[in-house]
Amino acid sequence: MTTERTIIVPVSILVAISVAVGLYFSAVIIAPIAGALFIIAIVWPIQSRLQRHLPQLAALAIVVTLTVAVFAVFGSIVAWGFGRIGRSLLADAPRFQMLYDQAANWLEIHGIAVTGLWAEHFDMRWLVRALQGVSSRLNTMVSFWAVVLVYVLLGLLEIGPVTRRISAALDGGTARVLIKGGSLTAAKLRRYMLIRTIMSITTGGMVYALATALGLQLAAEWGVIAFTLNFIPFVGPFIATVLPTLYALAQFESLQSAFVVFAGLNLIQFVIGSYVEPRVAGKALAISPFFVLFSVFLWSFLWGLFGAFIGVPIAIAxxxxxxxxxxxxxxxxxxxxxxxxGPEALSAKAGATDM
Structure with a gap:
């Protein structure tokens, strides 16, 4: 027994590493499929209801059109917000460079020599290249989501046949777990996205109100960025807090004003992320914060920006x-x-869903 455990542990580690490596190098194939499955879980209730009154292809056309429209609106909002912020940063590049140099000199005077190393790699030219890299990634994401939509189109047509094939190919217990488990997972993902969207809108609105009240320029754009990044747990809210704080430091040229902005943004993120959202989500979406953070970092490493977004839904599944x-x-x-x-509650809960 001890020998078996001694063998199982290293073998399990090797299998986990092999799977991670495989997911990393097959991202161009697997990631769009994961995105398509996620979208199918969200939109299937609409497709199912429409099919009761319309031909399948007509229902599919309506669902795909709605999905594309949502993508277009969301993408336009994101491009507008990040584009305006990017242009503003480029226009004020000399001021940001001056503030950075002053901060670096102050730190060096106080014995923090690491800033010299930073200065060799970080300047406004580096920031410009980073912004250009973001633009390039956004163009890549457009192509990625186009492939995802193709998979969604095909997947919505295959839900019924795949369900029947699972029932025919596998024994009753295994088929039941897969079908009912998939139904319960889809229901959870729909609830997750509903709650995440509501909390993101609330966060964006409060950030906009705070920025307006404090006189921070580009208040609407900061609200859009907060709304967008809130879909990525932990990492997104952190970035949405740091960026306006640095901008406030450059605009007001005052540590006190920047600290007020920083404190206000953190208060918003804390109240919504640590108090409101857990109570709205309830136990149905209760996941260990450690596992959420681990999932975000793991999948962002494997699949980049999309992985950071899809990490929590994969953890839920x-x-x-x-x-x-x-x-x-x-x-x-x-x-x-x-x-x-658990298995005892599976039938009752999954039977109430549409998928």
């Missing part, structure tokens, strides 16, 4: 399926799955 297996349920409970997600 993984924990939901673990909760259906009696041998893996301990992992789901340990990392925060609801007590009502």
């Amino acid at each position: 993984g924990l939901t399926f673990c909760a259906q297996s009696r041998s893996a349920r301990w992992l789901a409970v340990l990392l925060g799955a609801s007590d009502n997600d």
Whole structure:
């Protein structure tokens, strides 16, 4: 028994590393499929209801059109907000460079020599290149989401046949876990996106109100950035707090004013992220904060910006399926799955969903 455990542990580690390497190098193939499955889980109830009154292809055309429209509106808002901020940063490049040089000199006077190393790699030219890199990544993301939409189109047509093939190919218990578990996962993902969207809108609105009240330039743009980045847990809110703070330091040229902006933004993020959202989400989406942070960093490393976004939905799906297996349920409970997600409650909860 001891020998078996001694072998299982290193083998499990090697398998995990192999899977991670495979996901990293196959991102161009696997990532669009993951994105498509996520979107299918969100829009399937609309497709299902439309199919009751319309031909399948007509219902599919309506759903795909709505999906593209949502992508277009969201993309336009993001491009407007980040574009305006980027142009403003480029226009004020000399001022930001001067402030950076002053801060570097002050730190060096106080014995923090590492700023000299920073100065060799960080200046406004570096910032310009970074902004250009962001623009290039946005163009790449457009192509990525176009591929995702193709998978969504095909996937919506295959839900019924795939369900029947699973039932025919697998034994009753396994098929039931896959089908019902997938239904429960889809329901959780829909709730996750609804709550995340509402909280993001609330965060963006409060950031806009705070920036307006404090006289910070580009208040609407900062609100848009806060709204957008709030879809990425931990990392997004951090960036949405740091960027306006640095901009406030350059605009007001006052540490006190920048600190007020920083404190106000952190208060907003804390109240919404640590108090309001957990109470709105309830136990159904309860996940260990450690596991959320781990998922965000892991998938962002594997798949970049898209991975940072999809990391938490993947974690939700993984924990939901673990909760259906009696041998893996301990992992789901340990990392925060609801007590009502076990095999005993699966039929009742999944039967109430549309997928």
